[in-house]
Amino acid sequence: MGKSIKAFAPATAANVACGFDVLGFAVENPGDEVTLTLKDEPGIIIKSITGDEGKLPLDAEKNTVSLVIQEYLNHIGSNQGVEIELRKLMPLKSGLGSSAASSVVGVYALNKLLGSPLKDEELLPFAMEGERLACGSAHADNVAPALLGGFVLIRSYEPLDVIQLPTPDDLYATIIHPHVEVKTKDARNILRKEVELSKAIQQWGNLAGLIAGLMKSDYDLIGRSLQDVIVEPVRALLIPGFDEAKQAALDAGALGSSISGSGPSIFALSKGAETASKVGQAMKEVYQKWEIESEVYISKVSQQGPRIIE
Numbered sequence: 054m055g056k057s058i059k060a061f062a063p064a065t066a067a068n069v070a071c072g073f074d075v076l077g078f079a080v081e082n083p084g085d086e087v088t089l090t091l092k093d094e095p096g097i098i099i100k101s102i103t104g105d106e107g108k109l110p111l112d113a114e115k116n117t118v119s120l121v122i123q124e125y126l127n128h129i130g131s132n133q134g135v136e137i138e139l140r141k142l143m144p145l146k147s148g149l150g151s152s153a154a155s156s157v158v159g160v161y162a163l164n165k166l167l168g169s170p171l172k173d174e175e176l177l178p179f180a181m182e183g184e185r186l187a188c189g190s191a192h193a194d195n196v197a198p199a200l201l202g203g204f205v206l207i208r209s210y211e212p213l214d215v216i217q218l219p220t221p222d223d224l225y226a227t228i229i230h231p232h233v234e235v236k237t238k239d240a241r242n243i244l245r246k247e248v249e250l251s252k253a254i255q256q257w258g259n260l261a262g263l264i265a266g267l268m269k270s271d272y273d274l275i276g277r278s279l280q281d282v283i284v285e286p287v288r289a290l291l292i293p294g295f296d297e298a299k300q301a302a303l304d305a306g307a308l309g310s311s312i313s314g315s316g317p318s319i320f321a322l323s324k325g326a327e328t329a330s331k332v333g334q335a336m337k338e339v340y341q342k343w344e345i346e347s348e349v350y351i352s353k354v355s356q357q358g359p360r361i362i363e
C-alpha cells in the first residue's frame with residue numbers, strides 16, 4: 054500500500070431562494086470525510102462507507118465517489134489504483150448537498166495525493182458528473198461552493214463560468230433537517246418547465262439584489278432579496294411544516310429563509326450567531342409540534358471548501 058490522505062468537504066445550501074441551479078453557499082459543518090490510499094495495482098476499490106445506513110453502493114462502478122475519481126484519472130491519463138474509505142457525516146437526501154460533498158472530497162483528495170496536477174477549480178466538471186449520477190442532473194450549485202467555499206454563482210453552464218462572491222463577516226446560516234424524504238430527482242420533475250414573465254422579473258430582480266447585498270454587506274438587502282416565487286411554492290408542498298418553519302425563522306429575526314437545495318432541509322440566513330441560534334430553536338419547536346424529528350446545524354457561511362485533515 055502506498056501513500057494515503059484524509060480530507061473533509063462541507064455541506065452546502067443550493068439555490069439560496071432566488072438562485073435555482075445557479076447559486077449556493079458552503080457551511081462549516083456538517084460535511085463528508087474520505088481517506089484515500091494509493092494501490093500498487095490499477096483499479097478503484099471502495100473499502101468502506103460509514104454513516105449511510107448501508108444505502109450507498111460499495112460497487113465502484115455505481116458509486117458516485119469512485120465514478121468521479123475514475124473520470125478524473127481518465128482525464129489526467131493515469132491508471133493509478135485507489136482505495137476509498139468514505140465517512141458520511143451528514144444525512145443523505147437531505148438538501149444539504151450530501152452527494153456533492155462526497156464527489157468533491159474524493160476528487161480533491163486524490164488530486165492533492167497526486168501532487169495537484171489540476172487546480173482546485175479545474176476539478177469542478179468531475180464533481181458535476183457525480184451529481185449527474187446521483188440525481189440525473191449535472192447542476193453545480195452544490196459542488197461549486199463545496200469545492201471553492203463561500204457563496205458561488207454559476208453564471209453559465211455552457212461554457213461553465215463560475216464566480217466566487219464575497220460573504221459579509223457576520224452572516225450565519227441555520228439549517229434544519231426534518232426527517233422526511235425528498236428525492237432530488239422527484240423535486241426536479243415536479244417543476245414546471247416554463248416560467249411566467251412577471252414571475253421571472255421578480256426572480257431576477259431578487260437574484261441581482263442578493264448578489265448586490267452580498268457584495269455590499271447590506272444585510273437588509275440580502276433579507277429583502279431572499280424570495281423565491283418560482284420553485285419554492287411548488288416544492289414547499291413536499292415538505293410538511295415548511296410554511297410554519299419559515300415563518301418561525303422570520304419571526305425569530307432571520308433575514309430570510311427558504312428550502313435548502315431540493316429539500317427537505319430549510320435554511321435561514323441571519324446577522325450574528327445569536328440570532329442564528331434563536332432561529333434554529335424556533336424552527337426546531339415547529340417540528341417538535343409536528344412530531345417530526347429534526348436536527349439543526351448552525352455555522353458561519355464558510356469561506357473554506359475542502360481541506361486536508363492528515
Ligand code: HSE
Binds near residue numbers: 075
Ligand atoms: N439546484 C438543485 C435543485 C440542487 O434544486 O434541484 C439540488 O441539490
